[in-house]
Amino acid sequence: MTNEPLLNIQGLRKAYPGVVANDDVSFAVGKGEVHALLGENGAGKSTLVKMVYGLVKPDIGTMTFDGAAYTPGSPHEARSTGVAMVFQHFSLFEALDVAENVALGMENPPPMGQLAARIREVSEEYGLPLDPNRLVGDLSAGERQRVEIIRCLLQDPKLLIMDEPTSVLTPQEVEILFQTLRQLQSEGTSILYISHKLEEIRALCDGATILRLGKVVGSCDPREKSARELAELMVGTELKTPTVASHDLGQVALSLTNLSVASSNPFGTSLKDVSLDVQAGEVLGIGGVAGNGQDELLGALSGELLSTPESVKFNGNPIGHLGPNERRTLGVLAAPEERLGHAAAPDMSLIENAALTANIRKNMVKNGFLDWGKAKAFAETVIKEFDVRTPGSGNAARALSGGNLQKFVIGREILQSPDVLVVNQPTWGVDASAAASIRQALLDLASEGAAIIVISQDLDELMEISGRFAALNEGRLSEPRCTIGLTIDEIGLMMGGAHGMEVAHTHQSEGAV
Amino acid sequence: MDLSSINPILLIASLMVASTPILLAAIGEMVAEKSGVLNLGVEGMMIVGAICGFATAVETGSPFIGFIAAAAGGAILSLIFGFLTQYLLSNQVATGLALTLFGLGLSSLMGQSYVGIKPPATEKLDIPLLSDIPAIGPMLFNHDIWVYVSLALVAAVWAFLKYTRGGLILRAVGESHDAAHALGYNVIFVRLAAIAFGGACAGLGGAYLSLVRVPQWTEGMTAGAGWIALAIVVFASWRAGRVLLGAYLFGGITVLQLNLQAAGVAIPVELLSMSPYLITILVLVIISSDRNRAALNAPASLGRAFHASH
Secondary structure (H helix, E strand, O other): OOOOOOEEEEEEEEEEOOEEEEEEEEEEEOOOOEEEEEOOOOOOHHHHHHHHOOOOOOOEEEEEEOOEEOOOOOHHHHHHHOEEEEOOOOOOOOOOEHHHHHHHOOOOOOOHHHHHHHHHHHHHHOOOOOOOOOEHHHOOHHHHHHHHHHHHHOOOOOEEEEEOOOOOOOHHHHHHHHHHHHHHHHOOOEEEEEEOOHHHHHHHOOEEEEEEOOEEEEEEOHHHOOHHHHHHHHHOOOOOOOOOOOOOOOOEEEEEEEEEEOOOOOOOOOEEEEEEEEEOOOEEEEEOOOOOOHHHHHHHHHOOOOOOHHHEEEOOEEOOOOOHHHHHHHOEEEEOOOOEOOOEOOOOEHHHHHHHHHOOOOOOEEOOEEOHHHHHHHHHHHHHHOOOOOOOOOOEHHHOOHHHHHHHHHHHHHOOOOOEEEEEOOOOOOOHHHHHHHHHHHHHHHHOOOEEEEEOOOHHHHHHHOOEEEEEEOOEEOOOEEOOOOOHHHHHHHOOOOOOOHHHHHHHHHHHO | OOHHHOOHHHHHHHHHHHHHHHHHHHHHHHHHHHOOOOOOOHHHHHHHHHHHHHHHHHHHOOHHHHHHHHHHHHHHHHHHHHHHHHHOOOOHHHHHHHHHHHHHHHHHHHOHHHOOOOOOOOOEOOOOOHHHOOOHHHHHOOOEHHHHHHHHHHHHHHHHHHHOHHHHHHHHHHHOHHHHHHOOOOHHHHHHHHHHHHHHHHHHHHHHHHHHHOOOOOOOOOOOHHHHHHHHHHHOOOOHHHHHHHHHHHHHHHHHHHHHHHHOOOOOHHHHHHHHHHHHHHHHHHHOOOHHHHHHHOOOOOOOOOOOOO
């Protein structure tokens, strides 16, 4: 980029009580450049882009946008300057329709009728078909993201910020998103792209700034670096790859036969005819785009959602009608995705949280009284073995960082030596080295003869640790396949391909013919 | 038993009068709940409105100024709730209950010297032509202005929520305050405005009781009307039209059962007295029995405290 950069950031600092989220951050995004912001969770990427989008005010430092000083006081100002943002979470309203959601993200939306027409027009122009009258709650994750992108595009932004846009997409959807972004780039829009998926960044971005612990630790041209080099720049140390110890598989430990469960959430996905066998010692990976029945599958396996007795069997015995505690007694354990509020009670101490799921298998209850000594000892074992960073076991779960709490809730289940363990998103929001140790612990548990089901959105993770892979799509489970030799295209098709995007494809190919 | 003593024209006319306080309180509470705030203090705000309106009307001699004072009183009381729940992040359920208790106590203190006084009469509108229509005229077009204000308010709230940008923002805040905040909307301001509107409406409802419906001041005169308004909002699945239906149903059956009691129907008085509560809730439960649809209308952030975290 020879001309003046579009966005220039100089010496930005933002401190919160107890943490410095960003310190002396400087970088520039050129006009028409796709610039990556790389870093682990907690490296300060989100705070940084929130400052650019006007949600957070920097303590010191300056920004210039298009040559002029830029100090956005609110997202409204940022939007009218020409900055748009696609959020990772929290910016769509499920009970409102697409047009209403788009209108809420615009400064001066046209009347609803015209807006609907504009949405149709722009969505077709960029190959992202979208019906303005549908409720967002009924849309798939990929379609929801289209809503966010269209909302940004309708305002002709000069800079588009994308915060981890691909974490909820199938590989095919990622490809379509990239086509859209390249089209935008060719029209002169700059893109600030946040991700920790390195291959994507190598495929898409012209420049990259790497953040670690709130500071810029380097910048590079991602196309000239390998994914491993980028990862080591992010983490600052060498990465260990989990090792799979080869061992023989045992008998079928858990089997699902035509399991159908209705979701308790109006926007949830009911499970339809799910059948599955997991052998002792096996790790089965279940992929799929978020919201295709993952939560319901975990619920049906943990006992939170009850089904007919015969549809879930543990070592040949029907357990579909048993609740979570009865299943724990038998040795079927689960760790759900949502850490605060589902896997752990936020305001209770780690000791209490340890006792909540482990009291049965660790014999912590005598005559109705809890043995707090045992609970404390167990909590401390988990903290020690899983390297949970916390001042002590008496701390509230809420006080732990996401990654540390994740290590705690996974460790708590693993140390109860389950026969079957079901985990949902075991390494979501956990930094790379902690993720590697969680994966290793799961593999070790499997080599000791436990059957493990890992539900995850991270395909790399599933390919790394699981022996077989299946995908959930609209509540149905595909036939499990051996992960060795499985291509990314095949996985994408198992996940349901491009969720309604086939239309756009045929449209384009018809045009070509 | 003499059913012919019940005059249907008078019955419907008094139905509208009986329903108005609940309708006013319920439509205000619906707006507050649509913004994600569960204010259980409706009863307290109503009774404070009742005494504010009554006292002001007696002192100034103008019922209209009384109603304005009632709305202001209700709004001020509701803003105490707003301050506690929105800035100090207190629990909405507990704070709302406390507000009711506080309002009941405060009103009886304020009302000490007003017991047994007759307020200035609120005049009925004599709408030319319309009120001269036989039967329908005295039924629908011979009321005081507040009956029509309450109906207009229902229509205005419906249109505001459905068609305006302000209404869209209000619904968005109630649906997901995190998302609304991320898009740059001022969640706390929107909620405070909705709370104050709810308080003003409840105040008007209370004043309608003490200045028109009863009309006199007695301690605890709202007698649970605020709780019925709350129940109607929920069972009406947060829809303005159904709130109107619920309020009129409740008012209608209240008037009808009083008439039946007077006519000496051979049904135990206890059963008749409970019938408005029972039938209103039954009908609204049946209407909203499609759980998925009801859940769609329920504001997803209802009752949750919002704290901007970065």
